[in-house]
Amino acid sequence: MATISDVAKLAGVSVSTVSRIINNKPHVSPRKAALVADAMTKLGYSPLQAARQMRGSGSQTIAVTVPYITNPFFSELVAAIERTADERSYKTVIVQTFGQKSHELNALEFLKTNQVDAVIMCAIENDWDLIKQYSQYGLIGVCNEYVADPDVLMVHADQESGMYAGTKYLLNRGYRKLAFCTGQQDIRFNDNIEDLNSDRYRGYLRALREFDLEPSVEWQFTDVSTIADGQRVLQRIASMKDRPDAVIAGSDQVAAGIIAEAQTLQLKVPQELAVLGFDDQPLSQVVAQPLTTIHQPIHEIGDAIANMVADELEGDTIDTRQVIMPLSVVVRQSVA
Amino acid sequence: MATISDVAKLAGVSVSTVSRIINNKPHVSPRKAALVADAMTKLGYSPLQAARQMRGSGSQTIAVTVPYITNPFFSELVAAIERTADERSYKTVIVQTFGQKSHELNALEFLKTNQVDAVIMCAIENDWDLIKQYSQYGLIGVCNEYVADPDVLMVHADQESGMYAGTKYLLNRGYRKLAFCTGQQDIRFNDNIEDLNSDRYRGYLRALREFDLEPSVEWQFTDVSTIADGQRVLQRIASMKDRPDAVIAGSDQVAAGIIAEAQTLQLKVPQELAVLGFDDQPLSQVVAQPLTTIHQPIHEIGDAIANMVADELEGDTIDTRQVIMPLSVVVRQSVA
Numbered sequence: 001m002a003t004i005s006d007v008a009k010l011a012g013v014s015v016s017t018v019s020r021i022i023n024n025k026p027h028v029s030p031r032k033a034a035l036v037a038d039a040m041t042k043l044g045y046s047p048l049q050a051a052r053q054m055r056g057s058g059s060q061t062i063a064v065t066v067p068y069i070t071n072p073f074f075s076e077l078v079a080a081i082e083r084t085a086d087e088r089s090y091k092t093v094i095v096q097t098f099g100q101k102s103h104e105l106n107a108l109e110f111l112k113t114n115q116v117d118a119v120i121m122c123a124i125e126n127d128w129d130l131i132k133q134y135s136q137y138g139l140i141g142v143c144n145e146y147v148a149d150p151d152v153l154m155v156h157a158d159q160e161s162g163m164y165a166g167t168k169y170l171l172n173r174g175y176r177k178l179a180f181c182t183g184q185q186d187i188r189f190n191d192n193i194e195d196l197n198s199d200r201y202r203g204y205l206r207a208l209r210e211f212d213l214e215p216s217v218e219w220q221f222t223d224v225s226t227i228a229d230g231q232r233v234l235q236r237i238a239s240m241k242d243r244p245d246a247v248i249a250g251s252d253q254v255a256a257g258i259i260a261e262a263q264t265l266q267l268k269v270p271q272e273l274a275v276l277g278f279d280d281q282p283l284s285q286v287v288a289q290p291l292t293t294i295h296q297p298i299h300e301i302g303d304a305i306a307n308m309v310a311d312e313l314e315g316d317t318i319d320t321r322q323v324i325m326p327l328s329v330v331v332r333q334s335v336a
Numbered sequence: 337m338a339t340i341s342d343v344a345k346l347a348g349v350s351v352s353t354v355s356r357i358i359n360n361k362p363h364v365s366p367r368k369a370a371l372v373a374d375a376m377t378k379l380g381y382s383p384l385q386a387a388r389q390m391r392g393s394g395s396q397t398i399a400v401t402v403p404y405i406t407n408p409f410f411s412e413l414v415a416a417i418e419r420t421a422d423e424r425s426y427k428t429v430i431v432q433t434f435g436q437k438s439h440e441l442n443a444l445e446f447l448k449t450n451q452v453d454a455v456i457m458c459a460i461e462n463d464w465d466l467i468k469q470y471s472q473y474g475l476i477g478v479c480n481e482y483v484a485d486p487d488v489l490m491v492h493a494d495q496e497s498g499m500y501a502g503t504k505y506l507l508n509r510g511y512r513k514l515a516f517c518t519g520q521q522d523i524r525f526n527d528n529i530e531d532l533n534s535d536r537y538r539g540y541l542r543a544l545r546e547f548d549l550e551p552s553v554e555w556q557f558t559d560v561s562t563i564a565d566g567q568r569v570l571q572r573i574a575s576m577k578d579r580p581d582a583v584i585a586g587s588d589q590v591a592a593g594i595i596a597e598a599q600t601l602q603l604k605v606p607q608e609l610a611v612l613g614f615d616d617q618p619l620s621q622v623v624a625q626p627l628t629t630i631h632q633p634i635h636e637i638g639d640a641i642a643n644m645v646a647d648e649l650e651g652d653t654i655d656t657r658q659v660i661m662p663l664s665v666v667v668r669q670s671v672a
Contacts, residue, residue, distance in 0.1 A: 059451070070415045070428065082432055091442050092428035094405065096418055106427050115395070115451045166392040227618040260622040282563040288624040309478045 002043035003136060005151045011039035015151045019317045061091040062309065063116040065107045067099045067123045071225065073251065073279045073298065077122055077144060080302025088310040090117075101125045101143035118309050121145065124195070139312055143305040148194045153312060155305040155323045156295055159196050162327025163203030163248075164281050166276050166294045169329050170246045171211050173336065175274055179219035179244035180204055181233060186222055204248065219244045230257020237273065238265050246274035246335070252281045252293055259287050259334065270336040280330050290332040297325050338379035338471060341487045347375035351487045353589045355653045397427040398645065399452040401443045407561065409587065409615045409634065413458055413480060416638025424646040426453075437461045447474035454645050457481065460531070475648055479641040484530045489648060491641040492661040493632055495532050499539030499584075499661025502612050502630045505665050506582045507547050509672065515555035515580035516540055517569060517590050522558055525571055540584065542654040555580045562581045566593020573609065575602050582610035582671070588617045588629055595623050595670065616666050626668040633661050 004022075008015045013032050020028050021036045028136050039045070062085050066074040082092040093116065095107040104125040110116040111134050118139035124131070128147045134140060141153040170178055184197045208215060218240070221233050230249065234257070237243055249255035255277035269275055269289045277284050277293030284291035304323050311318055340358075344351045349368050355363050357372045375381070398421050402410040403540040418428040429452065431443040445454040447470050454475035460467070464483045470476060477489040506514055521531045544551060554576070557569050566585065570593070573579055587592035593615035598605050605611055605625045613620050613629030620627035640659050647654055 003338040005597070010393055059449075061451075063429070067409045068415070069405055070408070072408065072411075075408075075411050079404070079406045079432070086434075086439075091431075093399070093431055095429055096415070096429075098422075103422075113395075115397075256619075260626075283592075283619065283622075285564055286592040286619075286624075287622050290596075 002045040004045075005135075006043055007036060007039045007045050008151070009229055010043060011035040016319055016321065020185075022315075029031065029271065035148075052331055054057070054282045059091075059114060059117055060089065061093060061116045062306075063093050063095050063107050063110050065095045065097055065104055065119060065121045065123065067097055067125075068225075069094060069096050071251075072281050072283060073253075073296070074122055076281065076298045077302050080299040081120060081306045082302075083301045084306035085310065089314075090306075090310060090331060097123065097125055099123075099125060104131075108134040109138075116117075117313055120309055124325050139309060141305050141309040141312075143301050146194065150195065151321065153305065153308045153321055155301050155308065155325070156196070157325045157327050159199040159302065159327070160203040160206075162278075162294050163200040164207050165203075165327065165329050166248065166278070167204050167207035168210070169212075169220065169292075170276060170335065171207060171247070173274070175335075176211070176245035177216070177219070177242075177244040177246065178204075178208070178319045179221065179233075179237065179247040180215060181221040181224045181230075181248060181250040183225035183250060187220060190314065200250075209252065216244075218242075219247075224254055225251060227253050227257035227260070230254035230259075231261040232257075234258045234261035234265065234267070234273075238262075238267055245275070246276065248276045248278075250278050252277040252279045252284045252291055255291050255293065255334065259289055259291075263288050270334055274335040276335060284330075284332070287334075289334045291330075292332045292335040293330050295328050295330045297327075300325060338381040340381075341471075342379055343372060343375045344487070346379060346592060347371040352402065352653065352655055352657060357460050358651075395427075395450060395453055396425065397452045398642075399429050399431050399438055399443050399446050399455045399520040401431045401433055401455060401457045401459065403433055403461075404561075405432050405445045407587075407589065408617050408619060409589075409632070412617065412634045413638050416635040417456060417479070418638075420639045420642035421646065424642065426642075426646060426649075433459065433461055434590060435459075435461060440467075444470040444476075445474050447476075453649055456645055457639055459625060463541065475645060477641050477645040477648075479637050481532050482530065487657065489644045489654065489657055491644065491661070492532070493637065493661045493663050495535040495663070496539040496542075498614075498632075499536040499629050500543050501539075501663065502584065502614070502667050503540050503543035504546070505628075506584070506612060506671065507543060507549075509610070511582035511671075512547070512549065513552070513555070513578075513580040513582065514540075514544070514549075515557065515569075515573065517557040517560045517566075517584060517586040519561035519586060520558060523556060536586075552580075554578075555583075560590050562588060563589050563593035563596070565596040566590035566595075568593075570594045570597035570601070570603070570609075574598075574603055580609070582612065584612045584614075586614050588613040588615045588620045588627055591627050591629065591670065592619055592623045593629075595625055599624050606670055610671040612671060620666075620668070623670075625670045627666075628668045628671040629666050631664050631666045633663075636661060637642055 008018045085092045092254040120141045122144045143155045146156045156161045255275050279292035280293045280295035282292050344354045400414050421428045433439040456477045458480045460481045479491045482492045591611050613627035616629045616631035620629050
């Protein structure tokens with residue numbers, strides 16, 4: 001069956017214009033209205049049928065996918081989504097993917113079986129082309145992570161600028177030997193990829209290069225995301241002959257593990273090693289050296305995507321399909 | 337429709353005996369077999385029909401309810417349940433109740449609509465009599481919390497003995513003025529209630545009374561469950577003329593908040609105030625004074641209930657329907 005995106009493409013207008021026409025909203029030029037009407041006829045697109053399909057079984061349920069619910073960033077994000085969904089009278093079910101493609105597809109299959117009306121993805125494991133096929137069965141929204149697709153409802157933070165600002169902050173404080181931690185398996189980086197990890201790495205590189213620095217391979221830590229991972233990172237750093245003077249932890253969890261292990265090994269934070277967190281979770285205030293970290297507007301992100309998805313499920317016109325929120329450095333005590 | 341419990345009751349045997357007979361397992365006396373067959377006829381109970389109903393739509397999905405997914409105890413518990421359910425080829429969806437009766441009923445309604453085959457409840461908001469009615473639509477298991485019902489699949493820790501051991505540890509270390517924190521709205525306590533909070537309070541009282549002590553009303557803190565709540569508890573303690581010398585935080589989250597705020601107000605832990613955590617989360621090792629706390633076997637609890645529920649869904653005989661696991665004190669640095 002044709003989708004609203006197909007209609008928009010054939011008519012040569014935006015999805016939001018098609019949506020405005022279907023919902024009889026003002027401010028649509030007669031020329032565009034004619035193009036859309038024509039495209040709808042050609043494609044056999046029926047707004048009513050599409051709406052019924054979009055609303056699924058009327059399960060009034062939204063599934064939210066996260067990699068690991070034990071990561072507080074994701075549990076807070078899900079809680080924010082669910083609070084707003086609840087206000088809008090939608091039930092929420094949370095699906096963990098454990099970072100596995102097959103588990104993510106399980107959640108998307110819930111659309112097909114009408115167990116849910118919409119899926120909000122907080123991370124993305126499969127190729128977008130595959131995921132997108134499920135939009136014929138229901139609505140898919142994306143938050144935190146992002147993809148290059150102008151039709152999809154999407155809310156995320158400006159990861160490139162956030163990591164740039166954090167790295168720049170360390171450089172401006174005099175640090176030059178900056179270690180970098182990431183939760184991903186490998187540092188995938190090329191200029192054509194638009195995703196959270198690539199953008200963060202891009203921000204890190206941009207700041208380094210302003211100071212004529214290049215990243216040191218020895219100080220890049222991959223597949224690092226828990227407190228225990230942070231403890232292991234610090235052990236590796238402590239054993240190095242040439243140690244970094246600061247570490248960009250990639251998450252508050254990892255930063256907390258690094259600081260706890262530094263305390264155990266009597267390595268002084270921030271005097272011997274500065275630690276920069278990411279997320280600004282409640283945890284960041286209870287570690288031995290409260291974290292200087294990058295604040296993510298978790299509640300605003302969750303609230304925005306839940307409202308956008310509920311609006312679309314209810315047939316409202318959505319003028320802004322993609323929202324990007326700023327990140328900021330929060331200064332506490334883990335950087336001198 | 338009659339349930340397996342109805343058959344057991346009418347026949348005057350245990351549910352597990354009925355289950356053994358239905359599944360043609362050995363070690364059933366001919367007399368009991370006759371009683372069960374009789375009861376099944378009288379009630380019009382069909383094991384095949386019951387099995388089909390028990391398995392729901394074959395959604396192969398289990399819902400897990402938790403009060404707040406942002407509480408790491410629950411996110412770890414859910415993760416443990418889900419890992420085992422996944423090994424047994426069940427999908428898992430997580431439902432937050434926010435401690436609300438209506439949200440818990442939403443999850444139970446998923447049984448009625450065949451969206452899930454079973455619900456595992458990690459907390460209980462509604463009266464058990466109401467919840468139990470949903471067992472006609474599918475399987476209900478309980479973990480962490482518990483109820484006085486011998487038929488239900490249930491795995492929990494021995495909260496009374498755990499809190500007794502923790503309180504006793506403080507008393508043996510010389511502390512006498514013991515504050516007590518709980519996540520519940522009020523301290524409900526009477527000898528007839530069997531639940532997690534009553535049992536914890538019972539353990540606390542038992543230890544106090546061995547030292548001829550009674551709890552001080554002023555040092556009881558209710559509705560306390562987050563890091564921010566812990567910070568507020570410490571502020572209240574700091575402003576008291578007659579301060580407790582130790583605080584039983586009820587969770588590692590609250591303990592972390594108390595310790596962070598004590599650091600801010602320059603009140604020394606454990607010299608001026610000892611802090612006892614509960615749960616033994618990863619968090620307990622990264623706070624400024626690593627937590628002396630009570631270890632909960634979260635992974636064992638989650639693993640056990642998931643296996644028991646999967647066994648029952650698959651028609652296996654379950655000999656032990658209720659499992660109680662021990663708690664133990666882990667000594668670190670927040671108690672002198």
